[in-house]
Amino acid sequence: NELRRIGIQPDIIVARCSRKIDYETLRKIALFGTIPENAVFCSYNVESIYKVPLILDEQGMGSFICRRLGLSENSPNYDEWKRFLDALLNPHYEVDIALVGKYAGLVDSYVSMNEALRHAGAACKTKVTIHYIEAETFEENSKKLETLKQFDGIFVPYGFGPRGAEGKIKAIQFARENGIPFLGICYGFQLAVIEFARNVCGLEGANSTEIDPETPYPVIDLMPEQRGIEYKGATMRLGAHKIIIKPETLAYKLYKSEEIYERHRHRFEVNLEYAEKLKKGGLVFSGMSPDGKRMEILELPSHFFFFASQFHGEFKSRPGRPDPEYYGFVKACLNKKLGKPKPEFNEDP
The missing domain is CATH 3.40.50.880 (Class I glutamine amidotransferase (GATase) domain)
Incomplete structure (x- = not known):
C-alpha cells in the first residue's frame, strides 16, 4: 500500500522469509499487492546467498521477467554456478x-x-x-x-x-x-x-x-x-x-x-x-x-x-x-x- 501511495506499482514481489511460504499466504500477498499469483516469489533462508538465484529460478522468476519485458526465453545454463556452489558448500x-x-x-x-x-x-x-x-x-x-x-x-x-x-x-x-x-x-x-x-x-x-x-x-x-x-x-x-x-x-x-x-x-x-x-x-x-x-x-x-x-x-x-x-x-x-x-x-x- 505504501508503494502504491507514492505511485509505484510493483510487477514482482519477492517475499523474504525464514521458510517457504504456503499457497494461501502467497495468494494473499498477490491479492493485496494487486499482482498475479505467479508474480510472487519466495526467498527463504538457505545455507548460502549464492543458492538464492537457483531457488528463484526454480520458482519461474527468470521466465516471468522475460515475458514481462518481451524477451525471448532461453533455458539458462547453471552448470558453472552449480559447480561453484558445490565447491563452496562441500569443501x-x-x-x-x-x-x-x-x-x-x-x-x-x-x-x-x-x-x-x-x-x-x-x-x-x-x-x-x-x-x-x-x-x-x-x-x-x-x-x-x-x-x-x-x-x-x-x-x-x-x-x-x-x-x-x-x-x-x-x-x-x-x-x-x-x-x-x-x-x-x-x-x-x-x-x-x-x-x-x-x-x-x-x-x-x-x-x-x-x-x-x-x-x-x-x-x-x-x-x-x-x-x-x-x-x-x-x-x-x-x-x-x-x-x-x-x-x-x-x-x-x-x-x-x-x-x-x-x-x-x-x-x-x-x-x-x-x-x-x-x-x-x-x-x-x-x-x-x-x-x-x-x-x-x-x-x-x-x-x-x-x-x-x-x-x-x-x-x-x-x-x-x-x-x-x-x-x-x-x-x-x-x-x-x-x-x-x-x-x-x-x-x-
Whole structure:
C-alpha cells in the first residue's frame, strides 16, 4: 500500500522469509499487492546467498521477467554456478585466517573482502573461516601476538588513520618472521612497507605521513597530485589503473600476465625516494605503474607467501572467477597447512 501511495506499482514481489511460504499466504500477498499469483516469489533462508538465484529460478522468476519485458526465453545454463556452489558448500579442506583490522567489531565493513576470500576458497575446495581481530589488541599486549600462530594465514585489509596501525604493523612483522602466509590490501600494503623499513632496513621510526607527519623516514607519503587539495571529498586516486607485472615473480605466477588493470582507492603511496633502500633489503616491487614511479605490488621471495597490493582486487572477484591475489593467498594457506615446502599455483583456479 505504501508503494502504491507514492505511485509505484510493483510487477514482482519477492517475499523474504525464514521458510517457504504456503499457497494461501502467497495468494494473499498477490491479492493485496494487486499482482498475479505467479508474480510472487519466495526467498527463504538457505545455507548460502549464492543458492538464492537457483531457488528463484526454480520458482519461474527468470521466465516471468522475460515475458514481462518481451524477451525471448532461453533455458539458462547453471552448470558453472552449480559447480561453484558445490565447491563452496562441500569443501575438502578448511583454513583459518586471522583478519587483523580496525573495524573488526563490524564485520560487514569487510564484506567485499570476506566474499573474495570465500570465492578463492571455493576454487581451492576449501572452507575459509575468518577470525576478526581488533588490531589494537596487539598494541595493548604484544604477548597476544602468539595467538596468531594458530592461524593458517594473516590478512591485513584497508583502513585509514593511526588507530590500530601499530597493531597491524606488529601482526605483519609476526607473519613475516614466523613464515605465516600474509596478504595486505591497500593500507595493509602500506603498513607492510613500514614494517619492512623499520625492522629489516633499519629505518627506525619509519612511518606514513598520514600517521606521523614528522616521521624521520616517510616511506609512505601523500601522492604529489594530492598535495594542496583542501577539500578531500571524492579526490582520492580512484578507479581502474594499468599495472605492469615483472616476469618471473609471484605476481606473474598469479596473474599470468605482464599487464593488468586493477581498481584503486587511496591518497598515499610508497615514497619513491626509499624504493631502492627497500629493494636492497630484499623486498620486491613486482607490480608498478607504467612509468615505474608508483609501487603497486610487493612480495618477499624468501617467505612462504608474503604478498600485498595497493589496489583492491576484491572489487573484481566473482563466484567461479576469484581474484588472483586472494586465490594465491588461500592456496598458500592451504599448502602451508598441508605441509608443502612452497605454494603450488600451477593449475588455474
